[in-house]
Amino acid sequence: MSLTIDDVRRIAKLARIAVTDDELAATQQQLNRIFGLIEEMRAVDTTGIEPMAHAQDVMLRLREDMATAPDRRAEWQAVAPAVENGLYLVPKVIE
Amino acid sequence: MQWEVVIGLEVHAQLSTQSKIFSTASTAFGAAPNTQTAVVDIALPGALPVMNKSAVEKAIRFGLAIGADINKKSVFARKNYFYPDLPKGYQISQFELPVVEHGAITIRVEPPKGEAYDKVVNLTRAHLEEDAGKSLHEDFHGMTGIDLNRAGTPLLEIVSEPDMRSAAEAVAYAKALHSIVTWIGICDGNMQEGSFRCDANVSVRPVGQKEFGTRREIKNLNSFKFLEQAINYEVRWQIDQIEDGHKIVQATVLFDPDTGETRMMRTKEDAHDYRYFPDPDLPPLMINDAWIERVKGEMPELPAAMQARFQSQYGIPAYDAATLTASKALAAYYEATVAAGADAKLASNWIMGEISAQLNREEKSIAECPVEAERLALMIKRIADSTINNKSAKDVLRWMWESPKTADELIAEHGLKQETDTGAIEAMIDGVLAANAAMVEEFKSGKEKAFNALVGQCMKAAKGKAPPAVVNEILRKKLG
Numbered sequence: 279m280s281l282t283i284d285d286v287r288r289i290a291k292l293a294r295i296a297v298t299d300d301e302l303a304a305t306q307q308q309l310n311r312i313f314g315l316i317e318e319m320r321a322v323d324t325t326g327i328e329p330m331a332h333a334q335d336v337m338l339r340l341r342e343d344m345a346t347a348p349d350r351r352a353e354w355q356a357v358a359p360a361v362e363n364g365l366y367l368v369p370k371v372i373e
Numbered sequence: 374m375q376w377e378v379v380i381g382l383e384v385h386a387q388l389s390t391q392s393k394i395f396s397t398a399s400t401a402f403g404a405a406p407n408t409q410t411a412v413v414d415i416a417l418p419g420a421l422p423v424m425n426k427s428a429v430e431k432a433i434r435f436g437l438a439i440g441a442d443i444n445k446k447s448v449f450a451r452k453n454y455f456y457p458d459l460p461k462g463y464q465i466s467q468f469e470l471p472v473v474e475h476g477a478i479t480i481r482v483e484p485p486k487g488e489a490y491d492k493v494v495n496l497t498r499a500h501l502e503e504d505a506g507k508s509l510h511e512d513f514h515g516m517t518g519i520d521l522n523r524a525g526t527p528l529l530e531i532v533s534e535p536d537m538r539s540a541a542e543a544v545a546y547a548k549a550l551h552s553i554v555t556w557i558g559i560c561d562g563n564m565q566e567g568s569f570r571c572d573a574n575v576s577v578r579p580v581g582q583k584e585f586g587t588r589r590e591i592k593n594l595n596s597f598k599f600l601e602q603a604i605n606y607e608v609r610w611q612i613d614q615i616e617d618g619h620k621i622v623q624a625t626v627l628f629d630p631d632t633g634e635t636r637m638m639r640t641k642e643d644a645h646d647y648r649y650f651p652d653p654d655l656p657p658l659m660i661n662d663a664w665i666e667r668v669k670g671e672m673p674e675l676p677a678a679m680q681a682r683f684q685s686q687y688g689i690p691a692y693d694a695a696t697l698t699a700s701k702a703l704a705a706y707y708e709a710t711v712a713a714g715a716d717a718k719l720a721s722n723w724i725m726g727e728i729s730a731q732l733n734r735e736e737k738s739i740a741e742c743p744v745e746a747e748r749l750a751l752m753i754k755r756i757a758d759s760t761i762n763n764k765s766a767k768d769v770l771r772w773m774w775e776s777p778k779t780a781d782e783l784i785a786e787h788g789l790k791q792e793t794d795t796g797a798i799e800a801m802i803d804g805v806l807a808a809n810a811a812m813v814e815e816f817k818s819g820k821e822k823a824f825n826a827l828v829g830q831c832m833k834a835a836k837g838k839a840p841p842a843v844v845n846e847i848l849r850k851k852l853g
Binding site: 292293294331332333334336337338339340341342343344345346347349350351354355360362363364365366367368369370371 | 390391392396397398399400401405406407408409410411415423424425426427428429446448449453455456457470508509510513514515516517518519520521646648651653655656657658659
């Protein structure tokens with residue numbers, strides 16, 4: 279599988295990464311190298327091997343359901359660009 | 374052309390845990406903005422999620438309640454999208470391997486026209502995920518306000534198969550699901566506060582066509598009424614579009630309760646490329662048999678089982694049993710009333726009738742009913758043993774509603790005790806017959822109506838304190 283320039287544009291847009299036109303070709307090449315690596319791995323015979331969802335063979339740790347986190351709003355909002363009435367303010371978003 | 378409607382529902386049930394799904398911040402509703410957030414919820418760099426055991430347990434409960442498969446291994450995935458109420462840039466959800474799969478619910482459908490019927494709705498899956506924060510679009514100098522208290526609240530997203538064929542079926546399914554999640558104590562079911570929200574996938578196709586039509590998804594319906602209105606509007610809209618020669622484009626729409634219309638939110642092609650992948654912060658969730666067995670042992674009797682038991686144990690009709698098991702609290706109230714000595718069918722009639730009606734008028738739940746089961750039971754006993762008639766009982770109930778007095782106290786206080794001495798009733802009837810000789814003649818000449826008039830006269834003379842059945846019987850005998 280290899281990516282077209284349009285694929286690269288689309289992926290960049292979805293990831294909210296600004297890729298300029300003159301960076302496109304280089305990005306495409308880099309991404310395609312990654313796909314090449316994946317193709318190589320795919321060629322390995324994995325019959326009978328159970329797929330893993332995590333790189334380590336560990337299981338999820340669970341914690342008891344207790345609400346212990348303190349309120350640190352003042353501290354965190356002190357470094358936020360804009361706040362009002364306890365809310366973080368962000369550029370207007372409307373669907 | 375005849376059209377068939379196809380509906381599938383996605384329901385987000387907020388799990389009633391103390392803390393969030395991946396952090397120790399509180400989930401309590403209504404706190405001051407952003408006071409219930411932890412490092413994970415506001416996505417500080419390096420903060421790691423730690424799974425809440427209770428959220429998993431509640432998912433297991435749900436799986437057991439609907440006869441589903443509980444996956445021994447399930448996986449959390451990142452669903453990537455950008456929105457300011459989701460500071461991480463992704464929602465932690467489950468994609469390929471959800472915690473619960475399959476299962477089914479039997480629903481009772483009451484269509485606007487025609488007979489009620491039962492139907493089985495199959496479930497595709499139920500998965501654990503985190504909720505996003507809230508965006509407040511009021512005017513903050515042209516900016517949007519973000520409250521992250523809700524961010525990270527545990528949700529169980531319950532996805533049905535596209536099995537429903539009308540708004541009535543969709544509503545019946547949503548109500549059945551609501552009843553289950555509240556019954557097994559995994560969700561408080563509060564729809565105003567957003568604890569139970571429905572998304573409806575709606576499409577139409579010509580009757581007989583195998584393939585589904587293109588669907589549109591109506592988002593965030595937070596009442597059964599809106600669910601019904603939104604689907605009915607959407608169905609009419611889609612049929613009109615197709616009949617006018619337009620194609621339906623897959624889209625997400627919002628329902629506006631003020632206009633009763635759905636309107637487009639976004640087209641689905643681009644924005645919905647979520648690029649799911651397994652979350653490297655969270656290894657697979659493993660659930661062993663011992664855990665499932667323990668949860669099974671802690672499950673309450675489920676509504677369907679309880680319904681069947683009510684029918685056999687109390688000998689009440691299916692309709693009564695279904696109504697009384699609409700909620701756990703109502704069922705408990707009924708059982709307590711019968712346990713306190715009330716006749717099972719009379720108890721059912723009074724609870725479904727007067728008690729429910731009065732609670733509705735006062736917008737109260739059964740838990741807030743001022744008449745305790747024991748007091749109701751005594752009143753019903755007094756109807757059964759003919760101390761009072763139904764009409765007086767309604768007064769007694771009303772007075773009990775407003776005071777802590779018992780039925781016996783109120784019967785004595787208001788002199789409601791019915792005459793049970795048949796000798797006294799006979800004497801009273803003799804008096805009435807003597808005073809209404811003309812009516813007696815009419816009856817004897819074949820006018821059945823005159824009999825009712827005589828009964829009326831007797832009841833009047835008895836000031837309502839003679840049991841009508843006894844009066845009827847004696848009167849018949851005397852007029853013989």
